[in-house]
Amino acid sequence: MSDEKKILLVDDDPDFVDAVKSIVEGAGYAVDVAYDGKEALEILPASNPDIIILDVMMPEVNGHEACKRIKADPQFSHVPIILLTAVSSRVTSSTYTHRDMLESEAEDYIPKPVEPEVLLARIKDWL
């Protein structure tokens, strides 16, 4: 299908990636996966996704950093990004905070785990 939309899914937990992948594939999307921010940036040109689902807490290059770099790239700055996070606003300290989410350039963010209906509805909204 030429009008099949493609999702780039980035998360460091393979089981989580596997589960989300099967949910969105079941809804008819094509999926490319990356397991950290660095890998996501590497495969971005070849993948050329319509939307990016990006976990925040990842090794190497974290989600916020990856998001910033994608938004700084004129070729991909228009691609909507949904940040995924298991971080609640109560966790402060040296991890990521609610404020980071609000200041991020990402179009949307969803807490993990995410119900299939919610996830698919949000993806549809941005495409």
Next chain:
Amino acid sequence: MRILVIDDEKVIRDGCQRALADQGYAIEKAESGHEGIERLEQSAYDIVLLDLMMPGLDGLSVLRWIRENRPAIQVIVITGFATVSKAVEAMKEGAFDFVGKPFTPDYIRLVVRRAAERQALQTETARLREERELDHLAIATEQSRLKTIFRCMEGAILVTDPKGIVVLHNPAAIDMLNLETDPVLGKHVSASILDGDAVAMIEEVVRKGVSTTREFVPGAVSRLYLRAHCAPVLAASGKIQGSVTVFEDITTDRKVDQLKSDFVAMVAHELRAPLAAIAQMIYAIRTSGDDAARRQHLLDRIGMRIDEHLQFIENLLSLSRLETGTVVLNLEPLVIDEILRQVVEVVRPRAQGKDITITLQPSASDWTVNADPDQIRVVFTNIIDNAIKYTLPGGNVRISTAGNGCLARIEVADSGIGIREEDLPHIFDRFFRVKGKATRGIAGSGLGLSLAKEVIEAHNGRIDVRSELDRGTTFTISLPLLDPPAE
């Protein structure tokens, strides 16, 4: 008051006694200079009535003896009018007064009363002097005590007068407050402390006379995190005489607080992330339709992740118990090979499932250590499990034990993926996990090795690792032998 009358004439002795009898004095008598000195040596007297003209030892000699040996005694000399010059000589020698013979009882009473008053005054003076000396001593001791406390105080102490001029500081202040070596005494506090807030704090305390406590971040007053207690010095009248500021270094407290909250944040993430994956897999089952194989795969992964998670919580609790010292090691003689055999039996199915050969090489001797069997079993399980996890199918894990001096050395060697050199120093850190393509999909808490290290160190042993990327990793555990071989 005790009075001694020394006279060779009985009439005079009795006359004196009669005249003074009802005056409240205790009166004793001596018939000669010799007898007088004998009595003076034996008992204490306040006043001596002394005849100058006596056969044998004369009065002047007795007077000189008294001045030399009993200087506190008041001496009144008794003398005939013919020998007034003698009396004058006696006065020069230190007699208090003289009485000429014959004398009236009133007169002698008067002279003796004056002597008694003077004696009482002298006693009181001596007592006061002694008291003052004791007070001085007590004050000096107190001062020395305070000075020692002041010098030994770990905190920095800065004392100012009411104008904020530094009048005193302890040695710790030089270091803690980065005081210039140029003397700070006699100058305004703003010359030694550059931070405006700290100076304002001290100025406010000397102005208002109210204590205050403030904290200063590194870079304000000095490179340290400081807590300052500033209090006014008040006179008895309530007037403000100056200020005392004690600076306390709380850098370590702050660092510990930071470490603690970082740790809590990390634990929170490690507790939540696997649950998010498990929940997401459950959602995936819901959307998996009638794909039974897919469903089974997800269920298997969920089961595995739950087991891993329980193990993580178990490890976390064990680590915490070990660190707070609330764990009691139940030490008993353990034959290492026996424990290893039990552990290998438990993990063998996992190794076979990945087509990994696991071999326990029989050792030359039954190496025995004094250890807690449950704890040691956890250590061996964690290490051997890791070896299986990080070895590709078709590889092998070799376990062996040998004696080395007074240590038993257990080696767990695998033909696995190895550990990068830059990761090696961190593998015993809490929550550290080697991340990359090769380790993707290998579940783990990042606590197994931290726990192993803590347990082995609690047994006075050590754990070492060497590794070559793509070739394999060898962990070596050394534990003290129960019966080391004789040298």
